[in-house]
Each structure stands twice: as C-alpha cells, then as structure tokens.
Amino acid sequence: MATGLARVSDEFRGLEGKVFLSRRENGIEQTDYRFALDGAAIIRDTLISSSSELENFLATTRVSSPHQFADWWGENAKNPHALFILHSPTERAFIVPDPLGAAPIFHYSNSGINVYSADLEAAVSFVEYLGLKLTKSTEFQLQRVVLGNGGYNASPYEEITTFDPFHYFEITESGFSAHQYSVFNQLNEPYSYIGEMTRLRQDLLSSVRAVANSGKNVKISHITGGFDSRLLLSLILELDAKDEFDFFCSGPVGAADRIVADSITRQFGLSRTNKAGLSPGPTDSRIEQLFAPLFFSHGISATGPNGREEKSGILAVGGGYGGLLRSTFGARMQGLSTESPAQHVFSKFDPYYKHDSSILSDASLSKISESLRYEWQKLGRFYNDPSQFGDALYLHIRNKYHFGYNAMQWSRIGTRVDPLYSVNGYFLSLRSTPEVRASNQIGYDLLAAASTKLLEIPFDKPKFDHELISRSRPTIATKSTMKWTPEVYSNIDNPAFNNSSVLPQSVLKYSFTDSPASPSLRKKFIEKANKIGLNYWQIANMGSAQGILSQAILSGNLDDFQRSLPPNFLHKLATKELVTRVEIRNLYSALGAALWLND
Structure with a gap:
C-alpha cells in the first residue's frame, strides 16, 4: 500500500469531482495546456518516451483545439501509450490512448467518484486510499485459465471497466464522453x-x-x-x-x-x-x-x-x-453470426472446448458464454462484415x-x-x-x-x-538451419534492481523444491518441451507446481473459484500425471489464479 500511495501522491489530478490519474514525471506545461505521457509513442519518425522528448515534439506541433489535436494524434501515433491533456481555459480533461487500444483505460465509478487511469495499480491504490472496497473478479481469472493470457472481461476487478479501441475520452464537470477517432473510417474506404x-x-x-x-x-x-x-x-x-x-x-x-x-x-x-x-x-x-x-x-x-x-x-x-x-481467432469463428447461441460462440472461440469434458462448471460455462456473446455482438457496432469479427475480437480483448x-x-x-x-x-x-x-x-x-x-x-x-x-507467389526454397552457438556476447550493463517483493506472505510461504536437473534429465525436459511447444521451466518445475496447488486447495479459501470449475478439476491438475500442452498450461494458470484470489 505504501508504494501505491507514494505513486498516487505524484499524480496530477484533473477536474473537481473527477479524479484523473497519469504519470507526473512525464508531465509538461504549455500555454492553456498540461500534457503527460504514459508509455512510449512513435509519431512522425520520432520516438517519444520522456517528458523532454514530448516537450520537444509539442514545440514543433500546433495544438489548435483539444479535439482536433486528439483526433490528429490518434491518426498518427503508434505503440502502446496514453496521452493525458488538461485544457485549462475550458476546464476539460482528455485521455488520448493509442488508436488500437493497446493502453487500456481503466475506469472506476462509485458515489460520484470517478477514477480514470492507464495504470491499474495507481487506480486501485487510489480507490483503496479512499477506503472503498474492490472485489477481485473470479471470472477474469477463470478466463485466464481457460483461454490463456487475457480474456474478455473488462478487468481483474468487478468494479473497474475498460473501453473499446479507436476512441479518445473527454472529461468535464458535467460528465464523460467517448469520441471515435476519424482514422477508423478508413476501414470502409476503397483500397487496393x-x-x-x-x-x-x-x-x-x-x-x-x-x-x-x-x-x-x-x-x-x-x-x-x-x-x-x-x-x-x-x-x-x-x-x-x-x-x-x-x-x-x-x-x-x-x-x-x-x-x-x-x-x-x-x-x-x-x-x-x-x-x-x-x-x-x-x-x-x-x-x-x-x-x-x-x-x-x-x-x-x-x-x-x-x-x-x-x-x-x-x-x-x-x-x-x-x-x-x-488470422488469430478468425479461422475458428467463421460461420458465426450475431444471432448464434452463446455456447456455440464459446465452443468456436475455445478450440479445446468439449461440453462433456469442459474445464468449466455448467454455471460458469453459461456465464462466460454470455459474456463472450455480448462482446461478439458488440463488434457489429464497429465492423460491417461478420467474417472480420473473429480477428477483430483478438484486438478488442486478448x-x-x-x-x-x-x-x-x-x-x-x-x-x-x-x-x-x-x-x-x-x-x-x-x-x-x-x-x-x-x-x-x-x-x-x-x-x-x-x-x-x-x-x-x-x-x-x-x-x-x-x-x-503458392497460387500467386513464387516458391522460395527453405534451406537447412546452420548449427552454431554464439561464443561472444556484447557487454551490456545490468539494469538496477531492488530487494522488495510484491508477493504477500500468504504466497511467499510456498516454495518450489525441485532439485537441479541432471544433464540427462535436463535433456529429457528440453526434448519434451520442444515436442509439445512449452518452455523448459514449465516441464522442470511441474512437480513443485502440483504440490503448491495441492496446498492451496487444502487452505479452504478457494470456494468461489472451485465452484466455477468441474468437481475435482483442481485436484486432478494437482495429482495426476500431466502430459499435454493444455494440461500443463492449465496447471500454471490455475495455480496463479488460485494464489491471486486466495490473497
């Protein structure tokens, strides 16, 4: 909490009654405006990642009006980032994220208090500082287990939401409004x-x-x-x-x-x-x-x-x-329409889905399927062609x-x-x-x-x-890989680190007990990892991961999470021999979710 409060104290805040969080160290002032950049932006062959770089760039850029500048930024800026603007004469705040929405803008609203931030840690710290309670989302973690990194829930907290890509946001004393970047209109223009x-x-x-x-x-x-x-x-x-x-x-x-x-x-x-x-x-x-x-x-x-x-x-x-x-999700989701049943949409989205062996309880399957169908139907507001929905979904969520x-x-x-x-x-x-x-x-x-x-x-x-x-392109023959191992590496100074840990004692009490692998066992682990497409450590540490999951289950604090899964699902992950890529990934995802929700 101390770290969070220190960070919040360094933020600059916007309009009274609205709390508008950004990184203070990148803040600069110009006539009528205050700017701050979170992340790194590329615009006009220029990388902007510091307050001085932002100031130099803005010195050569005319800001005629907040809306025009925000829309121009959305048409030209690249890379995950969010630009924050305070316009003093009109007492308006603007949040201008990169157009593809790589910088999620998190929003908390309760009893007239609104928090907007591209930094979830800052938003959570401020809400907790006000004495308000946040609820960790079991569904968000469940989606991480089922779908891998990232799901389609808004955030890991029930009370915090995010917004769709291709929008910037205006905050005034009277409220909040979202504005679509005009660059999105190019999607429907003729092209070659x-x-x-x-x-x-x-x-x-x-x-x-x-x-x-x-x-x-x-x-x-x-x-x-x-x-x-x-x-x-x-x-x-x-x-x-x-x-x-x-x-x-x-x-x-x-x-x-x-x-x-x-x-x-x-x-x-x-x-x-x-x-x-x-x-x-x-x-x-x-x-x-x-x-x-x-x-x-x-x-x-x-x-x-x-x-x-x-x-x-x-x-x-x-x-x-x-x-x-x-295509990432597109191929598997062809043939769906906005009228497709919820569980049919989910069965297409999750390639490992089988109703009789799902890793979701019936209630959770129904809830997650409805959430996904809502996101699926919402794509109809952005895209005219349903064949685009699957790959658009990849941008909008995961x-x-x-x-x-x-x-x-x-x-x-x-x-x-x-x-x-x-x-x-x-x-x-x-x-x-x-x-x-x-x-x-x-x-x-x-x-x-x-x-x-x-x-x-x-x-x-x-x-x-x-x-x-090959129907329209010449074939380029593949040659064999040249076997070689680098013997000389460039000398780069190590970055600095500290000795603090963000893990609570409820998690630090667990430990991995795997002994260093012998050369022959290490070779065996590498071969297995290559064969099923996993990292070496996921194979080498599997035994300890199962042991920790068993202890977490015995703690008795995972009732909501376990009710979201089929009976004995976590127990099987913790005790049976895991051989497939999906099973082993489920083990680590489920263990992480269990430790996070249990804290």
Missing part, C-alpha cells in the same frame, strides 16, 4: 492490396527508423524461431540498422528458439547479448519468478515486471503486434492485455516498443479475405519484400499456408 501494402511497409519502416535513431544507448531486439521477430529483423536489415541493436534469445542451447536464432545470428552477423534488457528482477524464489508478475499487474498477466526493477535507460524491441497482420498492458508496464521502467504496431496493417488484414489472413500472406509479402534470405531459413514451426500462397 498493393497500395495498402506500400503504406504498411512505409509505416513499419518509419517505426523501426524512429527506434534506430532514438537517443537510447542500449537497444535490444528479441529474436526467436517465430515469425514476428524475424519480420522485425528484416526491416532492421533493410534500413541497414543492425549495428544499432543487440539481439537476445532466451532459452537453453538446443531449444527450438535458440537453434533458429543462433543460425540467423551467424548468417547475418548480428551482435548477440545474453541479457534481455527489460526483464523481471532476479530472485532466488521460484514462486516469485512465476507469480510476482501476476500480483504486480494486479491480476492481469503472469508475464511482465515483478516489482523488483528500477528505472532503466534500456529500450527493448519486440514484435507482438505482428499477430494483427494474420491483445490489449497480453501485449498492450505488458508493454505499458515495461515502459514505466525502461522503454518498450513494438514497431509492428500499425493501424494500416490491422485494416489491411481485416479488408483481406479470411483465406489471406489465415495463410499469413501479408506477413509473407512483407518478409519477401525486405529479405528473401530470411524466408529461406526454417522457422520453429510452419508459419504460412504455402499451398494458398
């Missing part, structure tokens, strides 16, 4: 694939250029065996900017990501680092390594900072928004929690940038046919335009529907 692909390439190259030319001394780009990090690398290579970056790949030697990343490093002469740059603070406690991020994010995500990190000048680059260039809020958290410590973030890319994907999205043709064309050599290197698993793409 070649023309929009050209705009998209210019958009992505502009973002990479902004990052490469930023004044950050340390820029780390993650490289894996997947597609998005390779697309990002292709843009860096096209701009001849590889020397501006160090490249990092996690995982032990022999893991699928490392095999591919090591080969790419050798072939393209990349500078490799063995430091992720922005990574959770070190701790000897495995329970803290796994679950402190969930508590630090106030129940949103099991990945991200853990609260031990100090401010850093490091810039970390990732490619999470590449998922908007292709993406903003799994990638967006995670990036916001890291940008409060260092600078987290995703150059693949693009409204143009999202619109091009939605306006393309479902087959184009499902085949990842947009990604293929982008990679081919930047570097056909990178297309020749195998991925960790198939990334394209080559049969569909």
